Amino acid sequence: MININELKQLYEIDDYLWLEETIKLLKTKDLHNLDINNLIEELESLGKNNLNKVRSLLRQIIIHLLLLQYWQQEYDRNYRHWQGELIAFRDDLSNSLTTTLKNKLIEELENIYSVALKIVIQKTGLSSNLFPDKCPYSLEQLLNDNWYP
Known part of the structure; x- marks a missing residue:
């Protein structure tokens, strides 16, 4: 499983893969490794x-x-x-x-x-x-x- 630092780096390189990994973390309820700041940014953008x-x-x-x-x-x-x-x-x-x-x-x-x-x-x-x-x-x-x- 990916950790929070890897996830933050991934956001800068491949936002689609970042999204897939974030969804996996949410589905497994691994909230500790979520990239919260970028997740908030993406949700605001979606809105x-x-x-x-x-x-x-x-x-x-x-x-x-x-x-x-x-x-x-x-x-x-x-x-x-x-x-x-x-x-x-x-x-x-x-x-x-x-x-x-x-x-x-x-x-x-x-x-x-x-x-x-x-x-x-x-x-x-x-x-x-x-x-x-x-x-x-x-x-x-x-x-x-x-x-x-």
Whole structure:
């Protein structure tokens, strides 16, 4: 079995092998040899990655709903594509969402909307005056596979 000093060195060389060895230590309840500092760092990173993933998916949902609702010039040519993207993004988000992450999205909805709006304005060339200042969609609507504006 690997000791704590070897495990710390392994983290710098091969983080995947470090992960495998850490899992073995946890499964055998060999807590004495755990590289706690790097384990904490990895768990924090995992949490940030999960939050960033659901933020990104929600942003994509908002972008595509805004395109559907406001970009009339491209609607006939693209609405089926945008709806298809919405199906995929909503499915990915529902598979990644936990209660805690959902609450974080509720807290950050206006910020996520703000970024999505900037992207849509840049992409379409539409005037910012055309869009609401605050997110016009509830989280329930954003997550609902059958809801479109």
